Amino acid sequence: QVRLQESGPGLVKPSQTLSLTCSVAGGSITSGKYYWSWVRQPAGKGLEWVGLIYSSGTTRYNPSLESRVTVSTDTSKNQLSLNLSSVTAADTAVYYCARGASRALRCSLSGCLYYHYAMDVWGQGTTVTVSS
Amino acid sequence: QSVLTQPPSVSGAPGQRVTISCTGDSANIGAPFDVHWYQHLPGTAPKLLIYGNNNRPSGVPDRFSGSKSGTAASLAISDLQAEDEGDYYCQSSDSVIFGGGTKLTVL
Numbered sequence: 001q002v003r004l005q006e007s008g009p010g011l012v013k014p015s016q017t018l019s020l021t022c023s024v025a026g027g028s029i030t031s032g033k034y035y036w037s038w039v040r041q042p043a044g045k046g047l048e049w050v051g052l053i054y055s056s057g058t059t060r061y062n063p064s065l066e067s068r069v070t071v072s073t074d075t076s077k078n079q080l081s082l083n084l085s086s087v088t089a090a091d092t093a094v095y096y097c098a099r100g101a102s103r104a105l106r107c108s109l110s111g112c113l114y115y116h117y118a119m120d121v122w123g124q125g126t127t128v129t130v131s132s
Numbered sequence: 133q134s135v136l137t138q139p140p141s142v143s144g145a146p147g148q149r150v151t152i153s154c155t156g157d158s159a160n161i162g163a164p165f166d167v168h169w170y171q172h173l174p175g176t177a178p179k180l181l182i183y184g185n186n187n188r189p190s191g192v193p194d195r196f197s198g199s200k201s202g203t204a205a206s207l208a209i210s211d212l213q214a215e216d217e218g219d220y221y222c223q224s225s226d227s228v229i230f231g232g233g234t235k236l237t238v239l
Binding site: 041115 | 165166168170172177178179180183184189219221223225226227228229230232233
């Protein structure tokens, strides 16, 4: 059974880069056709998808964060990573990593349209505060 | 602003039945893509509640059920219990974007 565990600094200064890691246990991050996602919840607000990476290596980002977000995997460490640059207080949130299966429906030169199965495995979340 | 619209809040007394709607459009739910539902209780990680419109993962009580029609989906919770109080989110399988979320209050 796959388990996910987020880790990273709990406090980040404004304008700096937030870096989080999600360690994957009980399975390989490269096996199967999955997407590995980052989701956050600012205090008092709803869940917000941040970004994801498919098993193919293709990434997708929330348009509202796209200019600042990078999601990647480190296969040697079986980890998922999130980098969010130029952070502000608005980036203060609980950050979750999650896994779901995916299936490419059709592909073109501009990319693939995927069917996203539900995210059935979640980490426990890690709280990040942006403050000086 | 989410492309999936949910009511901000619903409430019900213990034992009652409540429904939470999730309205999309012809590009997502009506395309037709399936809808997934998540439960997010205070202090815990989100939990998959319903997948593929009306399927319950192992361990989810049958008090929870999902349905879909046209460009909308619904989550129904029967025999409401105090521990059901929390936030509920829908997601269309065309993307990973969540609905705005619905806060369920058990009176």
